[in-house]
Amino acid sequence: MPTLEITDVNYHRLLKRQIRKSLPPELAESPEIQDFLLSVHQAYSEFQDDLGRVELILEQSSGELFKANRELSRIAQEKTEEAALTSKRLEEVVSSITEVLVQLDKSGNIIYLNNAWENITGYTVSESLNRNWMDFFSDSAEEIHQILESDLQTIEATIKIFTANKKEIWVGVSLSHQYAGDQHVGYIGTFSDVTERINADKKLKSYMRDLERINAELDQFAYVVSHDLKAPLRAINNLSEWIEEDISHMLEGETIDQFRLLRGRVHRMESLINGILSYSRAGRIKTVRERFVIKTLLDDLCETFSNKGTVRFNLEGNLDLILDTEKITLSQILQNLISNGIKYNDKPEVEIAIGWTEDATKFEFYVGDNGPGISPEFHERIFVIFQTLQARDEMESTGVGLAIVKKILDEKGGVIRIESKMNEGTKFFFTWPKNEIKDPEASLKNNPFQ
Structure with a gap:
């Protein structure tokens, strides 16, 4: 290997400085030292390259980490703002709730209350926290003890409390x-x-009483009045019969008819009094609910009207249907409708059709006849008390029967309608709720005929 001078090789700067500082010229020119110095130089160079690459990687990673950190900071800021907004909205919602939201520990000490507590009781939330709720419901301590000992998952009660200004109020506890x-x-x-x-419940109970x-007073009054009215009518009827017997040898033609007409008017007046009594009591007199088969009710009705001339009944429905309802009241409605169909029938043979169906909430009945029919303009009028479509001189009628039917159905939450064609007959349809509806608006909503 040729000998090299130190100056002929571009050593790494650190190595060059050390050579100049530490090695004498004669040693620096030794071939072995030159080989060693070249190896060190190579190692320095490789190290410098590796260091540069590491610095580059670190620089790039640092930039990426900076960007990621900045993005995370932005996201964290957004989430913090969202959480703050959500918390604020939740606080506004909780504050706007008119009911008190409450949390108690197992001993009944108050852990949490919302602002509605202050609005209802007058006590501030801050002074009420960590106090036992029996401090505020002291007059109902026994009832509260029973509530806390209850095994029910949800406890419901109504408890009296005195507000901060000593006003008595009632609180519904859940x-x-x-x-x-x-x-x-x-x-x-x-x-x-x-x-x-x-x-309101107290007032309602007072009003109900x-x-x-x-x-009760009206029933007593009606009974007394009817008795007092019927007494002179019976006297008139009896006197007319006695007079007619006493001077029967002198009576002839029109005079006899006048006496008969007089007694007819007396009987009509008595029927009107009875009709008014029945109408005043319709729907108010409670009858016992019974469980019965529809066939038993219809058999009784058919037997009742079997002596009214030639009457044929057609039953159209499930004869085994079982009802659990006020049998007497339902029978009264059907009896009035059947009687109406027979009384005003103009056919030599009267046909009465009785049908029924049921759904989840009600029964629907109809009573049809083969009579003369009812003109549409009278479909509402016939349910008004004392209204009749024929003159009473032609047909004795009080005009109360259908009015009683309408009143009972209104009280029970049922409805009635008519289908009729002139000279072909009439059908009365009515609904009978399985459970009595007291709210007239609810009855109107459940009207299937509208």
Whole structure:
């Protein structure tokens, strides 16, 4: 290997400095030293290259990490702002809730309340936290103890409380047990001000008592009035019969008809009084619910009208249908409709069709006849009390039967309608709820004929 001078080789700068500093010229020119120095020089160069590459990689990684860190910081900022906004909205929602949101520990100490507590009771949230809720419901301590000992998952109660200004209010309590694993740790639920509802219920009960008393007085009054009205009518009827017997040898032609007409008017007046009594009691007199087969009811009705001349009944429905309802009241409706179909029938043979179906909430009945039919303009009028389509001199009628039917159905939540063609007959359809509907608006919504 040729001998090289130190200056002939471009050694690494650190190596060159060390050679100049440490080696005498004669040693630096030794071939072995030259080989060694060249190897060190090569190692320095490779190290310098590797270091450069590492620095480049570190620089690139540092840039990427900086960008990633900046992106993470931006995302974290956005999430923080979103969380703050969500928290604010949640606080606004909780603050706007009119019910008190409450959390208690297992001893009944208050852990959490929202602002509705202050609005309802007048006590601030800060002064109420960490206090036992029995401090505020002290007049109902026994009831509260029973609530906390209840095994029900959700506890419902209405408890009296005095507000901060000593005003008495009623609070509806709804609490559920809270568990951490298998361990019972407390309760969570709501308090709500139900004072208006409680007061309304008290007023309603008071009104119901007054109404029951008034109804009883009206029944007594109607009974007395009817008795007092019927007494002179019976006297008139008896006197007319006695007079007719006493002067029967003097009566002839038109005079006899006048006496007969007089007694007819007396009987009509008595029927009207009875009709008014029946109408006033319709729907108010509660009858017992019974469980019965429809066939038994219809057999009784058919037997009742079997002596009304030539009447043929057609039953169109499931004869084994079982009803659980007020049998007497339903029978009264069917009896009035059947009687109406027979009384006003103009055919030599009367045909009465009775049909029925059911669904989940109601039964639907119809009573049809083969009579003269009813003109559409009278379909509503016939349900008005004392309204008849024929003059009473032609057909004795009080005009109360269909009015009673309409009143009973209105009370029970049922509805009635008519289908009729002149000279072909009439069908009365009515619905009979399986469960009585007290709300007239609900009855209107459930009207299948609208």
